[in-house]
Amino acid sequence: MNSLLTNAVAGLTAGGAYALLGVCATFTFRLVAVVNFAGAAIGASGAFAFALLVEVGTPIWGGAIAGLLFGALVGVLVGEIMTRWFAEASTSIKAAVSTALLVGVTAVGLRVTGGQRPHEFPELLSGSAFRLLGVEVTNTAIAMLGLAMLFTLLIGLFLNRSHVGLQLRALSERPAAAELIGIPVHQLSLWVWAIGGAATTLALMLIAPQRAPNFLGLSLLVVPALASALIGFFRSFWATLLGGVVIGEMESLISGFSGLGAYRTAVPFLVIIAVLLWSQRGGRWDDAR
Amino acid sequence: MLRISDLKVDRAGLPVIREADLVVEPGRISVLLGANGAGKTTLLEGISGIAPVTGGRIKLGTEAIETNRPTERARKGLAHVEQGRTVFRTLTTEENLRVVGNGVDFARSYALFPELEKRRQVRAGLLSGGEQQMLVIARALLARPKVIMIDEMSAGLAPIIVGRLMNAVRALADSGLSILLVEQFAALALEIGDRAYVLRKGQIVYDGACRPLIENPDLLHRLYLGGGAHA
Ligand SMILES: Nc1ncnc2c1ncn2[C@@H]1O[C@H](COP(=O)(O)OP(=O)(O)OP(=O)(O)O)[C@@H](O)[C@H]1O
Ligand SMILES: [Mg+2]
Numbered sequence: 001m002n003s004l005l006t007n008a009v010a011g012l013t014a015g016g017a018y019a020l021l022g023v024c025a026t027f028t029f030r031l032v033a034v035v036n037f038a039g040a041a042i043g044a045s046g047a048f049a050f051a052l053l054v055e056v057g058t059p060i061w062g063g064a065i066a067g068l069l070f071g072a073l074v075g076v077l078v079g080e081i082m083t084r085w086f087a088e089a090s091t092s093i094k095a096a097v098s099t100a101l102l103v104g105v106t107a108v109g110l111r112v113t114g115g116q117r118p119h120e121f122p123e124l125l126s127g128s129a130f131r132l133l134g135v136e137v138t139n140t141a142i143a144m145l146g147l148a149m150l151f152t153l154l155i156g157l158f159l160n161r162s163h164v165g166l167q168l169r170a171l172s173e174r175p176a177a178a179e180l181i182g183i184p185v186h187q188l189s190l191w192v193w194a195i196g197g198a199a200t201t202l203a204l205m206l207i208a209p210q211r212a213p214n215f216l217g218l219s220l221l222v223v224p225a226l227a228s229a230l231i232g233f234f235r236s237f238w239a240t241l242l243g244g245v246v247i248g249e250m251e252s253l254i255s256g257f258s259g260l261g262a263y264r265t266a267v268p269f270l271v272i273i274a275v276l277l278w279s280q281r282g283g284r285w286d287d288a289r
Numbered sequence: 290m291l292r293i294s295d296l297k298v299d300r301a302g303l304p305v306i307r308e309a310d311l312v313v314e315p316g317r318i319s320v321l322l323g324a325n326g327a328g329k330t331t332l333l334e335g336i337s338g339i340a341p342v343t344g345g346r347i348k349l350g351t352e353a354i355e356t357n358r359p360t361e362r363a364r365k366g367l368a369h370v371e372q373g374r375t376v377f378r379t380l381t382t383e384e385n386l387r388v389v390g391n392g393v394d395f396a397r398s399y400a401l402f403p404e405l406e407k408r409r410q411v412r413a414g415l416l417s418g419g420e421q422q423m424l425v426i427a428r429a430l431l432a433r434p435k436v437i438m439i440d441e442m443s444a445g446l447a448p449i450i451v452g453r454l455m456n457a458v459r460a461l462a463d464s465g466l467s468i469l470l471v472e473q474f475a476a477l478a479l480e481i482g483d484r485a486y487v488l489r490k491g492q493i494v495y496d497g498a499c500r501p502l503i504e505n506p507d508l509l510h511r512l513y514l515g516g517g518a519h520a
Contacts, residue, residue, distance in 0.1 A: 182432050
């Protein structure tokens with residue numbers, strides 16, 4: 001019983017990270033219409049910039065801010081490629097391009113960060129927040145969940161209440177029409193990429209110490225991220241959030257069963273396949289696009 | 290004032306518009322006619338910047354704008370109401386107007402098209418075709434353009450609505466706007482127009498008064514389909 005609870009609590013950190021990454025994926029898809037396979041690779045760039053800066057003696061919070069900015073910058077670079085050359089392309093072409101960018105960014109990242117050699121990721125938050133029935137709930141788990149919820153809440157408010165949010169909703173629906181009425185489509189799109197890049201970086205900076213962090217491993221967290229976004233049909237931020245937490249929990253609970261634990265990373269794949277099969281029956285995948 | 294000279298526009302790598310010259314003057318309506326696929330929409334897209342221009346000049350007032358992005362051209366006073374009523378379907382009528390700028394004055398939009406005010410909280414995707422057409426014209430006007438290009442606003446609408454729209458367009462011109470009106474069905478547009486152009490296979494084959502085309506439907510027919518009549 002207690003080990004089940006331990007696993008459930010451990011799953012919160014991963015679940016919160018997946019949720020935040022998933023919400024970023026939904027954010028990017030809804031506003032600039034890209035299924036962004038390179039999302040976590042962008043975040044990994046920022047997270048590794050943070051780790052490398054701290055390794056050479058930068059104070060931890062200074063390094064964190066620099067990492068966030070670097071993640072935003074890589075996001076903007078990827079966004080520039082997508083908006084300058086592939087703005088008119090279909091969703092599937094753009095997804096293919098983002099997959100190519102995943103490979104490209106990861107190749108550069110592995111090269112710069114020294115192949116598969118793990119780096120020491122400093123913990124931004126350490127210690128436990130409180131004990132639940134004798135199980136420690138860590139600060140990171142709480143922060144992760146809180147951040148995912150805060151980000152989801154802020155995105156909703158921003159899109160529905162602010163003028164720039166209104167312009168973003170318009171441009172996501174008809175970029176050409178938005179451009180023709182003078183909305184700065186290009187700039188706004190790059191802001192979306194910057195915000196997505198920074199938020200993804202934050203998620204990866206927090207989760208990296210819990211993993212064996214190498215660049216490829218972090219980049220591939222795009223799989224649970226997209227699985228979460230798929231649960232929200234790339235539309236609903238709150239369903240994406242919930243999806244991320246559920247995937248994190250499933251992974252964690254499965255590792256509690258000896259013999260099944262080795263297959264925990266298959267969970268997102270199973271979720272993707274299950275959602276796709278189910279959605280095809282109802283034709284809902286088409287609506288979501 | 291909009292003046293284009295020697296304009297060339299490609300589509301998917303193939304030349305569609307070849308050496309087009311055209312003028313739209315303040316307070317005037319230039320009517321651009323042509324059969325299906327003649328290149329009317331492509332010409333407008335080249336002017337507003339959605340389609341790449343491969344040669345020629347576009348002058349808005351005294352300024353050459355052919356190298357500007359569409360957003361910049363819009364900011365400089367060029368409005369393009371696209372074919373197909375491109376409302377933001379998931380936004381309400383009022384949001385479609387508000388999106389143009391913080392604190393835009395939509396009293397003017399509702400004065401021009403009172404039916405929009407009653408529908409302000411309705412999602413634009415649920416409006417009738419006529420209402421959607423009014424909305425996209427009102428939306429374009431909120432940016433206070435000097436020149437407005439309107440592509441096939443009457444397609445598929447009831448005659449009474451088309452009459453309303455034509456009157457509104459004439460009133461806009463009378464208030465000083467330069468208007469380029471693209472229509473496939475010519476009669477009503479020629480009635481309110483000051484100058485006519487006919488486009489055939491990407492080339493302008495008529496540039497002159499509207500009257501001769503109204504009085505001589507045969508001429509218009511020949512211009513649409515070819516047969517060498519030049520004015
Ligand atoms: N996106 C595109 N890609 C390739 N070819 C195109 C594209 N858009 C238009 N064309 C081609 O350019 C030519 C002109 O089309 P255009 O839409 O400008 O004509 P139009 O006069 O506006 O016709 P309509 O009255 O049907 O609106 C056509 O031969 C069309 O096939
Ligand atoms: Mg057309």
